[in-house]
Amino acid sequence: MQYLSHYKLKELVNKYSDHISLPIQMRKEEWVEGKDGKGGEMVRTDTWETVNHANALWTRPKKDITPEQYQDFYKQISYDHHDALAYTHNRVEGSTEYTQLLYIPAQAPFDLYNRNDKTGLKLYVKRVFIMEDAETLLPGYLRFIKGIVDANDLPLNVSRELLQESRDVRNIREGNTRRVLGLLEDLAKSDTATPTQEGDGSSAKDDKYATFYQAFGAVLKEGLAEDMSNQARIAELLRYRSSLSEGQNISLAQYVARMKEGQKAIYYLTADSELAAQNSPQLEVFKKKGIEVLFMTDRVDEWAMGYLNEYQGKPLQSVAKGAADLGDLQDEAEKKAVEEASNTYKPLLEKLKTALQEQVQDVRISNRLVDSPACLVVQDHGMSMQLERLLKQTGQKIPSSKPTMEINPHNALIQNLSTSSSSDFDALAHVLYDQALLAEGLMPSDPATFVKRINSLLLSAQSSALSSAQSPAAEKAS
Template identity: 65%
Template sequence: MSQKHSFQAEVAQLLHLVTHSLYSNKEIFVRELVSNASDACDKLRYEALNNSALYEDAPELRVRIALDKKARTLTITDNGIGMSAQEAIDHLGTIAKSGTKDFMSKLGADKQADAKEQGQLIGQFGVGFYSGFIVADKITVESRRAGLKPEEGVRWTSGGTGDFEVETITRPERGTSVILHLREDESNSADEYLSAWKIKQIIGKYSDHIALPIQMRKEEWKESEEEGKPGEMVTTDEWETVNKASALWTRAKKDITKEEYESFYQGISHDYEAPLAWSHNRVEGSTEYTQLLYVPAKAPYDLWNRDKKGGLKLYVKRVFIMDEAEALLPSYLRFVKGVVDSADLPLNVSRELLQESRDVRAIRDGNTKRVLTLLENLAKHDVPATDASEEDKAEAGKYSKFYAEFGTVLKEGLGEDFANRERLAKLLRYASTTSDTATVSLADYKARMKEGQEAIYYITADTLAAAKNSPQLEVFKKKGIEVLLMTERVDEWALSYLTEFDGTPLQSVAKGAVDLGKLQDEAEKKAAEEAAEAFKPVLAKLKEALKDKTEDVRVTTRLVDSPACLVVKDGEVSNQLARLLKQAGQKAPDSKPILEVNPEHALVKKLDGSVHFHDLAHILYDQALLAEGGLPEDPAAYVKRVNALLV
């Protein structure tokens, strides 16, 4: 007796999108379903390490694809771990991954979105089973979990609408069969997937690397017995392997084509696009392992989802162990995809043991260094394609693409990876007062520092416009000194771990008193000292008027056109970071800023003897706060003061 169940709401929405042909490349469903079948075999092999009885009477693992032109079905069968009835309900009726609603809202938000982009999202999310509904108007799944009795098999059936049916069946063999009932329409576009030649071509394109044999019925040419009638291809009872059936990472690099590397990446990542770059190496020594590491071209939508697990596929002596081995890479490289195959780890290694293993730490360090070397090579050749030499053209512009997608997460490494901090610092890129785009490296900046300049200057702000127009930059612009513009939330936190680059200190222009050292001549210094002395009485009154808001009030030489600005002491949290902490609901350090005033500005000169001194003082402070992206504590009082002076 069958039981009817409703799909999880997100699955129903997903199926609606899939059945309306989100994938511009429909053949991708073969890759997804074959990949799932391969995973099921990997899982059986892993569970059988502790229970060899799970193999039953079929120790040879394989995937088989059968075509039935009369019934219009395409069946993909594996003899892997299989599913119980409850697992079929859980796995095929829900998307059991975090961030589902965010994913679905992004997928359905733009109705005009490019089909390729939406297909990529589905692939990245790893819900490949549902891709079968691109070509099928009904899917039947028959399965039995390894170790269960034949009569404990399950049949799952759905037309891809709002519900599915589940019933108990007798299934002698373990594993899973996914039966696609191909849809019929006016164009009969699904008919091509009943061609053995077409399926073999797709397997060669997407699944040739899979380390299990993928088998199809052998076809032979049969001459017609009737004279004058053409012969035809007929299907035999013999199964033949149609893929190479060897793990790609175990083969020599010289024997692997670019297309094979790209296809393997797409298979393990479910990414629609080809990777940006990859590194394939066999490491020998005290710890032996093979690594095949990929840098994606695009950041996954859930890169910042804290619940999302990342990591590499881990194999031990070619036996699949786990899908997302997080211990094999540091968190700031969580975007890297790939495979590690160890010759030294025990086959029963667990996530807990991975954290404690000396071999794993060696593999992690090796993977980290390999990825950084790969990025350094991309950065080295990062020139516009039009300017690139023949040698550099293949890599031209790739690092800029990488940094636009992953530069923010790379900055996390400054605080997480002390051993590689210097290498990471060389990979960072920022906008500056000479470039609106994040293309300026610290090495570039240092190479064009002015003679006598003793620090690398930077400013942090909420936006590029706020950074570029900050009053604190005025004296630097006047003297032609380049300042790095940092506008990401991670910047100030990251720079607390990077106080110098190649022996040159990094200095925020919004912290401490401005000191341009040799870049400021003696006449300027003397004029500043005289102005400060003459302005002492006004400063004393300002300090009294603003004592509840400021730590200090002082004359500055950093301002040219603006009357005032706010700074903090060296070593203290900047005003911008304090605002970000408050916005995030975290407690910001209890400190007051310093108000710096420009004694040459008309508004500041007007303070001396003004009957509106108290109001002008507060307006100066609030305007300085506004200029750096903050808001007055009492906006209504600010407006009232300004209006009173205007009247």
């Protein structure tokens, strides 16, 4: 009975046939007040009204559509009050014929990172609406794209709830992906204010790409793992802060262009924030030598880097994993100094390893520390401690692993520790480890015990200071 309702029929026409070329008319209904105190009602009149627009904007030539009309249509289909950042409108011909009108929003939706929510393009077949969220028409890492696809023919099931996978669907998905990546490349590579044919607007494109990347950069990185065929194109679109970029994002191409002579790898560091990365102990030797290190502060970064092994033939290497291999950037004298220190401090290394056997798998002399007494590193292909913490917080089971602690033989604390026979050695070793954790932006596993050890060491130091002060006074009195 619901389909006898004038309102319901009008709603169905607006949803599924609003853009077909022929006008659809229905008899108009008007509200008529009741007589003698009776309630009013909707009465069908003899006047006919057109209930669909009978005009699909995407079917018109691009030259006949103004930027304002493109933006108005975006707001209509996306329910966004802001203008789109950029858009592309194309008619694709060949074995699969379709029209695409795709928009990049200016702001990220609140549910951007919820991959379980259905997102996608509006799908039409010959102007007839088929699906609201045709998620198979774009890969998951481009789920923020809004717009429509109007195909000449597609295999559909009776209920329209499922878009059947076919060669045509794959062709459309690949075509949409190429078009979006091309639009992003156009925004990223130019720093002029000249609008593109795609209608990206009037402000500078580099500003637009910075706006895009701030909103959607983390999602774009998912494509490194999800879309191997376009991985190289996605890598060109990545932007990072670095130890030398002074608060500006740089591309991998810019990093490679200013690599030091003899540098063979692209160095990066994952951290919770740019500030944490800038103050990381692992960065010290790179700062000293003026070697640029990329800062990767998105949660997805370490996972994504597992799929991007190299760029322009240069391997990507984490400065917090494995030995700090500086290659030709480290001279023979420095390498020899590390070997000599390893022999000199061998007893201390063994004592620390014994004291921290539950926390670390090894203790060794560091070639990456300059000022800090110690730092923690994981194996070359191991999981960073930050990622391990995040996965544990989400309840995922991960294999247990222990980091390696590196110590700085030039640090006064380490030098004093090597000659100390203090009964507080065990406490000092654990405090050294916990401090290295804190430097990584991580909390000690037992903060209360950490505080107790600190207090105990402070009291011990205070007692020693008082004893030293009293001894000369006692000798003087005698």
